[in-house]
Amino acid sequence: MPIFTSASPPKSYELRLQAINGGASYKYDPTQLRDTQSPYMLNMVADDQGTLSKRDGQGYVYASSLGAGGVNGAYGRLFGGNKIFAWGAAIYRQSGSSAPVALISGLANSKGSFFAFNGKLYYLNGTDYIVIDSSLTASQVTAAAYVPTLTMSNAPTGGGTPFEQFNLLTPAFKASYSANGTATAYTLPLTGLDATAVTATVNGVAKVETTDFAVNRTTGVVTFTAAPSSGTNNVVITAYKTISGNINRIKNCRYIIDFGGDNDTRLFLWGNPNYPNRVFRSGLLDPTYFPENEYSDVGSSAEAVVACAKHYDKLVYLKERSIAFTIYQNPVTQGFWGADQIGASFPLYWINGAVGCDMPGSVQVIDNNVVFGNSELGLFVIVQVSIRDERNVRPISGNINGASGRPGLLDLGKTALTAATSVDDGSNYWICVGNQAYVWNYKLSPFANTGNTAADEEALAWFPQTNINAACWIQDNRTIYYGDRTLGRLVMFSTVLSDFSGAINGVWRSKLFNFGMPDWYKTVSYLWFTAKAGGFSFFTIKYISENGQTLDQESVNVSSFRWDQATWANWSWAVNQYPPPVRMKPKQRKVEYFQIEFSNNTANQNLTLLSLVIPYVAVKKVK
Known part of the structure; x- marks a missing residue:
């Protein structure tokens, strides 16, 4: 005879997220992410302990702009206590928040790069080669070039x-x-x-x-x-004796780096469109001397050298579709002068012929490894440069590259990507494309070369940002500035939670949870979240089910103190540094999927998340 069984009673379970620090991921469907990852988040960052909060706000260093047109370049640190940047046809210094002061004018209005060497600052923009001394006097390098x-x-x-x-x-x-x-x-x-x-x-x-x-x-x-x-x-x-074209071999370059093996004793220049694969090098400790035969042609001229980066005692050449490196060798016979002349040599070795770099501003050295970008494939890290092997370059941006229906980094367009800029703030790698940025916290989620390429890439925490328009970057200890892409002015990040006195739109949306029980209906009656203490903020909270519609929306005050709500009857001088969890009542009944979104789009208010606890009841099987 048939056996009839009664339905099992509902069972209670609990999802606990003690840190919400996985960053964004557009790689997979929102149901397939790691529990701490988000399919949609904006203007949030995690500190090295994993606390999620809004990024710092932005403000102009000086109230007025120099005019229309973006900043052409900036030195990445302070020089003589000043921020040094190029805009229009001039180079400016800016002390503190005072008005910029021109150091030299009459230059080409084009993108350029700065580099400090032996106590002086050099600027190269494809037309001009400028030196700025310690007294902030600027002049053309050619006016005092070395006479050999x-x-x-x-x-x-x-x-x-x-x-x-x-x-x-x-x-x-x-x-x-x-x-x-x-x-x-x-x-x-x-x-x-x-x-x-x-x-x-x-x-x-x-x-x-x-x-x-x-x-x-x-x-x-x-x-x-x-x-x-x-x-x-x-x-x-x-x-x-003027030799036609000689001076423009150097002045038409746009990029500079110092290198000399263990000691950085020479300047290497590249980016001359007439010599796309050529890297010129200066004389020993002399940026005013470029010997006519001191250069390296890196592979074919059909493929340009886009960027260079130092990796220990090697200089890495990043071409459009390949990667090579050089080392310093001395002494050697210089064939130009004959067997009796002894000098330096920089032989060429190839690393990788499968991928290259066409995003010169993306290049940084992160945790002693070179990071670079490719506008078609994303961001990569070079894990070693000893031998030629395609496995020595690993992808790191799979979480944010984008996928069908989930746009990301690679959907921002080739023009914007090849003009990207980047900065390393000591804990985070920032890459800015157009007016958007992505931040990789490499202290929280360092790249681990385990050999499992997909898993290594998916473990990295990336945080998308908006309303950041950086043409170039400057760092002063922990303070970060950038030159605007569209106006002649510098922008400064600060702990003020507003962008130019307006709101920062902070959003974090969870994955679409099925709680590992896709074949069961679940009920989520209540949940708890913990926010970081300090300041007055309202959180807007949305609950979303599998039908994609917002089922409920609530605003929650997570302030620990407000003067306008204080009463002497309940007064205490004690400070609540660790506020208790906030209990919410989603009242989501018999849903297959559950998703929660926290947001705040109000100036001077934060959005912080420390933890999230979601109890749920498995009600019955899906038929």
């Missing part, structure tokens, strides 16, 4: 020992002669000289053209009126 001595120990007829290479930044060059006491004609190593006056010293005494000597600029012969006395390298002649 091409040959030493020349006889008057020439033929001396090659000594230094021609400097791409100046037409000036020197030649040093050992006079024989009788010769008056001295042959320079170059012909076809410029009209610029030639100068000379004989035994340290300055000589003047047309008075002490004559110059045949066609043949490059200098004839003294009286023969210099005998000596060793006692005659030094300085002449000028």
Whole structure:
């Protein structure tokens, strides 16, 4: 005979989230996320302990803008106690919140980059190469470029020992002669000289053209009126020869980094559209000297070098579709000068040929590993540079790249992505694309190279931000500034919970919970959440079920104190640093899925979440 069983009584369960710090994830359906991840959140960040709250607010450093058009670049730290940035056709300094003051004008109005080296600041924008000294005096580097001595120990007829290479930044060059006491004609190593006056010293005494000597600029012969006395390298002649295009090899570059192996002794420049795969390097400890043959062509010119980054004693070259690196080697034979000339060498080694970088502003060194972006594939980290292997580059932005119906980073458009900027604040990697940003808290969720690529990527906590429009970044200890993309002004982050006196829209939405029981109807009668103490805030709370509609909406005051609500009858000087959990009554009956959203869109109010406890009852099986 058939056996009839009665239905099991409802059973009670509980979901406890002690930290809501998983960040956003658009990778999977909202039902498939980790419990602490969110399918939709805005303007929230987690500290290193996992406390979720609104990000810092923003305000202008100075009330007035310099005008329309974004900031072209900024030095990433303070220099001489000032914020240094380029806007329009000028470079400015800004002390505190005072008005910006121009240091130099008449420059090209184009994007550029700053770099500090040996106590001076350098700026390169594709047209101008500027130096700013410690007194904040700015000038063109070419005005005081190093003048190399091409040959030493020349006889008057020439033929001396090659000594230094021609400097791409100046037409000036020197030649040093050992006079024989009788010769008056001295042959320079170059012909076809410029009209610029030639100068000379004989035994340290300055000589003047047309008075002490004559110059045949066609043949490059200098004839003294009286023969210099005998000596060793006692005659030094300085002449000028402009070689078309030389200076623009350097000035047309846009990016700078220092490198020299264990010691950063040279500047490396790249970004010249006429030499897309070429990286130029300066002389030893001299940014005013770029020897004409000191460069590296990194692979084919069909693929540009987009960025460079240091990884321990290596310099990583990030091309559009591949990655290589160089190291410093010394001493070596320099083939340009012959077997007797000893100098530095920077050999090339390839790392990866499967992925590259076309987002130069995305590059940072995070936890000693290079992070970079690709506008088609997302963000990556280089985990090692020892050998060529596709596994040495790992993806890190899968949670925020976006998916069908769930737009993310890669849906912001190639133009905006290739113009992205980034900053490392010591705990977070920020990448700003257009007027949006994504923040990876790498202290809370460091990248772990376990070999499981998908799991390593999914474990990273990313936090989406809006209303951030950073063209470049400046850091002053814990304070972060950025140059606006559309106006000539700097913006500062602060603990004031407003953006330019307006609201910061903070939102956190949970995953769509089925509580691991997709085949059961559940009832959620009540829940608790804990908010961080401090300040007065209203939370708007929505409850959402599987039909996608908001079933209830409540505003909850999570303030620990307000003067306008205080009464002396209940007065206490005690401070409630740890407020008790707030109990809510969702009254969601017989739902398959349950989702909760917290939001606050009011100026000067925070949205914080420490924990969430959701009791639920499994009512009956879904038929």
